[in-house]
Amino acid sequence: MARSLLTITWCKVNANRSDDSRRLSRPAAAGLALIMLAAGGFALWKYTSVLPWSARSAAPSAPAAAPAPAREDAPPSRIVRVSPANVRVIDHVRLSTEELLDPEFALFDPAAFKLSAPRRLLDEIERPVLYAELVNTSDKYVAVSPKAAITVFDGSRPLDLRQEWRLPTHLYPGERVPVALTGRVDRYTEVKTDWLPAKRAALPGPRPKLAISVENTEANVGTGTLNFTYRYRYKYVTVHGRVRNDSAAEVEGVKAWVSLYDAQDKLSGAAFQELRLPKLKPGESAPFQVNVKQYGGNFARVEIVYDVDGR
CATH class of the missing domain: 2.60.40.10 (Immunoglobulins)
Known part of the structure; x- marks a missing residue:
């Protein structure tokens, strides 16, 4: 009888202990809830983009993939990229590809042109004509397609004159070519010459x-x-x-x-x-x-x- 009572008592104690372990106190339950909430937030931050500070945007980016090797059968590119590009704009001159790509390319120096003072004469019906000479004073370069805008002034007034003929395509060192200006000109006080860009060629020339x-x-x-x-x-x-x-x-x-x-x-x-x-x-x-x-x-x-x- 005593043994049975002891067994019953031990069972009741264990049962009470089991019930106490199942029931948690309020602070413990609140702590457990906070732990679970923190774990959920960490999961959202780690594996999703829901939060604005998501690890998906903050995580270091993966290294860029290496460029694919060029195919051996592909033709080589003819495009040469230069940075910064040195852009040269030259009006009135047609340049070849070789000239555009030549870093040593240079135009004819307009300082080598010399235009003499015009001489005023009268033609067969008493109309005035101005004669001048264009000289290539360079000693080693040919002027290719020289062009000039010649303006003759009477005081501050430009005169309406025109050139009678064009200039040669090639003007060699030391050559003197005549220039004739015709129009109404009783007198003139000044002549201004605007030399347009011209290419040059080395001797013996073309x-x-x-x-x-x-x-x-x-x-x-x-x-x-x-x-x-x-x-x-x-x-x-x-x-x-x-x-x-x-x-x-x-x-x-x-x-x-x-x-x-x-x-x-x-x-x-x-x-x-x-x-x-x-x-x-x-x-x-x-x-x-x-x-x-x-x-x-x-x-x-x-x-x-x-x-x-x-x-």
Whole structure:
């Protein structure tokens, strides 16, 4: 009996202890709830983007994937990227790809051009004409397609003048080419020249080598009629010469600028003409003649500058 009572008592004690372990106090329950809430927040922060300070945005980014190796069969790129790019804008000049990519490329120095003071003369019907000379003073470079905007002033007023002919495509060192300006000009006080950008070429240059000689000259007097009533006279010079092709290629389209100089070595007349010549093979020659009106004193010598098409 005593043994049975002891067994019953031990069972009751264990039962009471079990019930006490199942029931927690309020502070313990609150602590457990806080622990569970913190664990849930950590899970949200760690594995989701719900919170603004999510680890998904704050975590260090993964290293960028290495670029895929270039395929061996792909053609090499022709694009050369330069940073910073050195952009050069050159108006009025057509540049080749080689010139654009050449770091040593340079334009012709406009300081090597020299324009003489214009000389005012009167033509056969008493209209004024200004004659000047353009000289390439460089000793080693050819001026390629030189162009100039020449403005003549009477005081502060620019005069309305025009150039009678174009300049040569190639002006070699030391060459002097005549420039004629026509229009209403009673007097002038100043001349300003704006040289447009021009390319340059090193000697011997691209122009075919021609030998142009003056064989003889004839001074003549011509007459004309203005408005069927006014008859006038003028002096002109016929220049007879010969062109010989000393280059290794055929030549055609020869142009000539002919200048007349008086005894004081001043321009007294000039003319531009495309010579009527057949196609000249290497070593061949052909004659030509040019009529040049003379508005100043009697000429003492003749000078010719030439150029060739397509060069």
